[in-house]
Amino acid sequence: MGDDEGSIELHFVDDVIPGYWWIFPVQKGMVNVGIGMVISEQRKQTGVKKSLRKLQHQLINEHPLFKERFADATMVKGSGKGWQLPFGSPRKKQKLQPRRTAMAGAMCVGDSASLVDPFSGEGVGNALLSAKLAVSLFDQSKHSEGFPEEMANEYMSKLWEALGPELSNSFKIQKIVKRKRLMNMFVRKAAKRPALQDALTDALASKEAQKKLHSPLWLIRNIIL
Ligand SMILES: Cc1cc2nc3c(=O)[nH]c(=O)nc-3n(C[C@H](O)[C@H](O)[C@H](O)COP(=O)(O)OP(=O)(O)OC[C@H]3O[C@@H](n4cnc5c(N)ncnc54)[C@H](O)[C@@H]3O)c2cc1C
Incomplete structure (x- = not known):
């Protein structure tokens, strides 16, 4: 990733699974860094992992993949905020979906x-x-x-x-993303197959690409074969 708007890095690192950590440029020399995790999963974690803010701090300052890259970085004053996203996940056994609206x-x-x-x-x-x-x-x-x-x-x-x-x-x-072994298999295959790389990144922005990711036939063709 350079200074170009439109680029994004998504990292699925051990400490953040099930969730992901992102970095994208907002202007020359400035990046947006953030971490996201489903709240029910976060609650299952223990110790430092309980706080996403602390977890992100740890990744930036201690993780071998990132600490060098952030060695000279300073945090924008007043940034570092968190928010809960109200997901529209279907609720089990509820008549009104995703809830009464x-x-x-x-x-x-x-x-x-x-x-x-x-x-x-x-x-x-x-x-x-x-x-x-x-x-x-x-x-x-x-x-x-x-x-x-x-x-x-x-x-x-x-x-x-x-x-x-x-x-x-x-x-x-x-x-699916929560299952580490499946993700590892997917990413190993994706390293060799540009179609898979595109599917994974496009899935974050395109509904059509998301449909592909959930088609068992497509997954078997691209991951297992
Ligand atoms: C960090 C972050 C990144 C996100 N990135 C994306 C993204 O890249 N793409 C995407 O599609 N979505 C993104 N989202 C989600 C997206 O921002 C929200 O889903 C979307 O803004 C919801 O729109 P809304 O109009 O329902 O609510 P809001 O945008 O929250 O608007 C509600 C408005 O009501 C005002 N308000 C609240 N209470 C009162 C009151 N009592 N009286 C008067 N006004 C009041 C608030 O100030 C606010 O302006 C992101 C969310 C977060 C937190």
Whole structure:
């Protein structure tokens, strides 16, 4: 990675699995460095691993792969913040997916409706889509006395119809990435196969690439054969 915007390094290192650590340039001489992990997984970890902030500090200062690269780096004042992303992972045995997002008198959009992609961490696209749907169902004059429950139910079913397949797929990919042996096998193969390298990086930004990663046939063809 140089100074070019658009480049990104994603590191799947032992201490951060299941999760990943990223570095990407934001301007010449300045990079965004961050670490992400599913909260339920983070809670299973012990010691220093409990805090992602501490874990990142350790990686930057002590990890043999990174400490030299960060030897002369200084942290931008006021940076180093954390946030929880409300993932749209399907909830087990719940009728309303990913959770209740509307009721008589109210509709939630974007993060408030828990629509962040559980693999890529992207939420802007789904936030816009949910807002568009909410606006299409709300009629200022018809609903001047209150937004009815039937419309709220319609919003929830249309929202899951539009986003459910993608969110469910991403949740499954998140589970695959968690399995270290499978990831190692994948990355070893990817070192020799550009198609696999592209699939892995594209999967963070493209829904089509994510579908590939979850096709058993595609995986067998590219990893096992
Ligand atoms: C570090 C980080 C990196 C991310 N990177 C990406 C990315 O690369 N791509 C991507 O697609 N998504 C990314 N996301 C997720 C994305 O930012 C969110 O999913 C998206 O912004 C959700 O949009 P939203 O409108 O629902 O909520 P928000 O963008 O959070 O907007 C809510 C707004 O409401 C305001 N607000 C809160 N309370 C009140 C109140 N009481 N009164 C008035 N206003 C209030 C807030 O100040 C805020 O401006 C990232 C998130 C984080 C934290």
